[in-house]
Amino acid sequence: MEKNAGGSIKYYLAVSAEYKNDLARIRQWSHLKVGFDEHLIWVKDFEHAQIHSGEVRSIPFGRAFYEKGNQLFPLDSQLPERFVPSLLWTPIDRALPVKLPSLNHHYFGIDERLQINLVQRHTEAEAVAMITSASVLGAYLKSAPSIRLEKIRWTILEADQVFLLGTPLLPLSGDTFWARKDLLLPSGFDFEQYILSDTIQKIINPARDCWVIWHNDSTYSLILKEHLVTLSRSSFRLSFNHPEKDL
Incomplete structure (x- = not known):
């Protein structure tokens, strides 16, 4: 069963309690709800793309279902296996609190260093920022409608x-880049330890006065938010000292 007409299909994931720690891979989807049923942990409210994502598929022995008539059907099956469990559902970030390592935010010794790596992301996120060349931008501005720049x-x-x-x-x-708060990551990539995003933010950008641009080699650049101005032909022309006739 692959279709999700109008988002009406509800998806569930059942995981053995012994693999509870592996659910950290999907904890960033804060809309998910978790329920505990004897030796199973149930997770619900997945979107269609999420239930088919690499994050879900990589959870050991996880079983995915879709709901129909208060019954649960394994994905790609039209035979019901069981009824929807009657459980107390809790937001995933409350049901599975994260225990962060103790970090000194001002100094990292040899045994306290935080290694930050980027890995490929299996679900799409909207791109909100871009780095391009001034020549490419200038050529576009010559004929761009003003409403696209506002x-x-x-x-x-x-x-x-x-x-x-x-x-x-x-x-x-x-x-292009997508955003985790003030952290801008390359499209198609995420932190290997994404649950440490808030800690990374506090270490690198405690005042939150910068945009932190991450590069594919796991290095980063800082841009002060106050340095950004509204894009227009005049702001581009003045910044690069182009004569008026060029734009």
């Missing part, structure tokens, strides 16, 4: 590059 803020980076923030993104070639 929600975009921008600033100049080094090496003739510019940073654009806002949706919908402009139809330009460049590197």
Whole structure:
């Protein structure tokens, strides 16, 4: 059963209690609810893409179901296996609290260093920012409708590059990013230890006055939020000292 007409199908995941720690892989989906049934942990309220995602498939011995008429059917089956369990459902972040390691936010010794790696992400997230070249942006601005620029803020980076923030993104070639709060990650990638996102934020950007741009090699750059201005032909022209006739 693959179709999700109008989002009306409800999905469930059953996992043996001994694999409870593996549910950390889906804890970032805060809308999920968790219930405990003897030796099983049940999770519900998945979206269609989530129940088929790599995060769910990688949970050992997890079994996915869809609901129909208060009965649960294994995915890709039209034969019911059991009724929907009657449980006390709790938000996943309450049912599975995270125990973070003790970290010194001001200094990392040899045994306290936090290794941050980016890995491929199996579910899509909306891109909200872009890095492209000034020449690509300038060519677009020559004929771009003003309404497409109103929600975009921008600033100049080094090496003739510019940073654009806002949706919908402009139809330009460049590197795109999605957001975890003020952390901007390359499209298609996420932190290997994404449950530490808040800790990473506090260490790198405690005042939250910057956008933190992560690169594919797990390095990052900081851009002060106050340096961003609304994109317009005039702001571009003044920043690069282009004569008026060019735009």
